[in-house]
Amino acid sequence: MTTSDQTISSNSSRRVIGFWLFFCCGMIYAMVVIGGVTRLTQSGLSMVEWKPILGVLPPMNQKDWTIAFNKYKKFPEYKVRKSMTMSEFKFIYYMEWFHRIWGRLLGLVFGLPLLFFWIRKKLDKSLSIKLFVGFILGGAQGLLGWYMVKSGLVNQPHVSHYRLTAHLLLAVFLYGYILWIGLDVWRRGQSTDALVQGGNSDSFLSLRRWSFGITGIIFVMIGSGGLVAGKKAGYAFNTWPTIAGAIIPDNLFAFSPWYKNFFENTLTIQFTHRSIAYLLCVLIPMLWWFAHKANLSGRLRVYLSLFVGALLLQVFLGITTLLYIVPVSLGAMHQAGALLLLTFSIVCAHSLHVMARTSQPSGE
16 A cells, blocks of 8 residues: 555545545535526626625615625516516515525535545545645636626626637536546545446446546537526527428528527527437447446446436436427426436446556556
8 A cells, every 4th residue: 555545545535535525525516406406587787786795695674685686687688577576576586595594504515524635634635736726626616606796797698608618618528527436535545346346447448438438428418518508509490300490400500600600690509419419329329338248336336327227317308498488497408417427437437447557567
């Protein structure tokens, strides 16, 4: 055992740190879903100021509510919602307030134990660096969130779809980053016998490449979903399997230059999102089939089966959300389903990474 491994070599310390990281992942998961509900209820622009410390408490009396409402009335979104009542304003305000408070709470739940484990020397150098990077990314996510909100407080009553997508992708990246570290900690020093049985180094390496590629495609799909949300493309072309009356519609490249269509053309954005989903409907079952042909068994096979199940669920949610024109409940479940799909992708990729690394001591 190396010196760097000794600081979290005890089973109890490893489990505590692992549970903590998985709990933080759960909070990030909830944060993404809460953010989706905030967007779907058009609540994100209700708080027109960013006060990281003083903004912990919402308005506490009628006078404070009147002041907050009057501030909101000065910005573009209110100009298209002039019939809004105070009770309606309170609803969207509380949605955004809860979203921000959850982010602050997440920072404490991650930051304080991190400081404790570091002071008590429960973390080796490598793990400490990775976790402090995660903490910095979390802070950057908060800043990016406010940068996104500011884009809707200038000349238009909605946020920039580019900033919205960046905000979503950083949250998703942070979730995957912490989940991967948590799996590393949890599986450190454990036998891999229960994880995978059968197979050989070549099959592990090949399947690892496949799983990493699929994980990357899911990340891109979530990004395209952010563009769909930001451009409100889910409220248009609400038919399936056709879109705009065809399987491959006209006007996909109506804008010039051509690449602008993937970011600005509502039709192209939704078509791209669907196309990535179709690609995953081929690649994920293929990964499951190749693992089956390689005679792999154990927990990995269970994870891969759950991965396929999560894909089917997400496809169902995506189609249903589209056909029903994005109700809040289905929209939130569709966003949660995307993270669930990513979760199983990362778990499978990490399992195959562990087996490839174990079967290739040279470090391939």
